[in-house]
Structures are given as structure tokens and as C-alpha cells.
Amino acid sequence: ALILGGAIGNLIDKMFYGVLFDYAPLFYGKVVDFIDLRLFSIFVLNKSYGVYIFNFADLAITAGVICFIIFLNKQTRESQRVLIPVTDELNSEQKKY
Secondary structure, three states, X not given: OHHHHHHHHHHHHHHHHHHHXXXXXXXXXOOOOEXXXXXXXXXXXXXXXXXXXXXXXXXXXXXXXXXXXXXXXHHHHHHHOOOOOOOHHHHHHHHHO
């Protein structure tokens, strides 16, 4: 749901916002809802790196992919677990030894 919602959000930004706000023709819009995080900066040759700017739709897509990978990995580990049925034959054989 997060991946689909983020993709639809990006599609709406690209398709309609240019026309609605009269700055671009149809399908040439730009992202308008963005988040600007300035957690830390690294200066290299008098240029600052480390300013994170992304939109909410990209955040939703990234969170959806991360959740998908986590749950897929968890499901794979659970399906690889082998369950050994305990029967009376196994119990009687173990008692012999």
C-alpha cells in the first residue's frame, strides 16, 4: 500500500501540479511536497554535502520497500524451519538407547 500510494503521489505531482499552478504543461509538473532535513553536513573543498531533500511520496515508497524486504526475509526464515513430528515410534527408539 505504501509503494502504490507513493507511486500515485509522484504521478499526480508530475501530471497535474504544473497545470493547476500554471507553471508547466500537462505531464511536466514538479514535486511540490518535499521534506528538507539538515541533520549534519560534511564540507569538502568548501562545498557542503549531507542535506537530505526528498518528497513524502518517495518516503512512502522507501518505507514500503524496506517493510517488504523485512517481512519477506522473516517469512523465508519461518518457511525454512523444519518441523519434525514426534511419534510413538521415535519415543520408543530413543528409550532403547
